[in-house]
Amino acid sequence: MLALIAGTGVLPEAVVGALPDRPLVCAMEGFEPESLTVDVVFRLEQLGSFLADLKARGVTQICMAGAVQRPKVDPARIDAATMPLVPIIQKAMMSGDDGALRAVIGIFEDAGLVVKAAHEIAPDLLPPLGCLTEAHPSEGDLADADRAVGILRAMGSADIGQACAVSKGQALAVESIFGTAWMLQSLTQRPDAGGGVLFKGPKPDQDRRVDLPAIGPETVTDAVAAGLTGIVIEKGGVMVLRRDHVVAECNRLGLFLFVRERAV
Structure with a gap:
């Protein structure tokens, strides 16, 4: 099962349109896509719980598509499942875009999820x-x-x-x-x-x-x-x-x- 972690812009809609079946559409709070109904909204402070939820739903693959800015992190809202990820998240927030995204990819892969590219799903892009x-x-x-x-x-x-x-x-x-x-x-x-x-x-x-x-x-x-x-x-x-x-x-x-x- 594929989960689309969607941001703003038209790219998420293009990815969904290229799939034979609708994926689970997820979005970070504050960066929801304009033209798609979102199934799961999450915060970075609960990333660990979000990963557990994906696995419980049977998700095995994710695709990240759309624009997302670096959110402000509220330390008081970090939950227990996310606490072990805090050092990685902190380092990512201080890195350039590519460094930050590599860190995020690593988190998803360490959770056993396969990361697919938007253009792999929609090659006509x-x-x-x-x-x-x-x-x-x-x-x-x-x-x-x-x-x-x-x-x-x-x-x-x-x-x-x-x-x-x-x-x-x-x-x-x-x-x-x-x-x-x-x-x-x-x-x-x-x-x-x-x-x-x-x-x-x-x-x-x-x-x-x-x-x-x-x-x-x-x-x-x-x-x-x-x-x-x-x-x-x-x-x-x-x-x-x-x-x-x-x-x-x-x-x-x-x-x-x-x-x-x-x-x-």
Whole structure:
């Protein structure tokens, strides 16, 4: 039996839609999905009890999908079943995103649960190689994407982010803890004439079962507002949510969407 630990955004709905049978839908309090009925709501302070409940229900696999922020932990609400996990949770809360998620994966696996990736359940979320839009990248755009790969690799070693914007070989902005939308918003007042690409890809050594980067229709709108000319993503490393809508928006706004090979 599969349990979907759902966060906000449209990814949880896409995962449920790809399954033949409805999973048990779970969510952390305060981060419930907008479009799904949640069966189990839990708090981080009762994670141990939540794990025991999953096993009692016959759950053997979990999939984590959707956005979740780091919650504020109330020490007074930590229950006895969660107390042994406190050192791991504390370390995770002090780590970068990838480090924190690796710790969470370890907790679930130690409980005997198999962690499945969202794109493993819904493989159509990963688009094919090549240009998906009417507009195509120029040689300069592809060179900027090459430059972005190096920037993202350096960011990944520091466990910082999964996206950056590059124009004429120069970094315009890099993703931080505030996410891609915030990064693109920061470029709406850029002092130059515009241009450049948004590049998105996973961190070099991240566990791809969770937090695989994604783009959606809002990413297209934000990229245009930032003055960029296109989006480049890594094949097999970035999910495209509502792909038909994304491509249609790119075509309407004159943006290109290019899927490039994974950098070696």
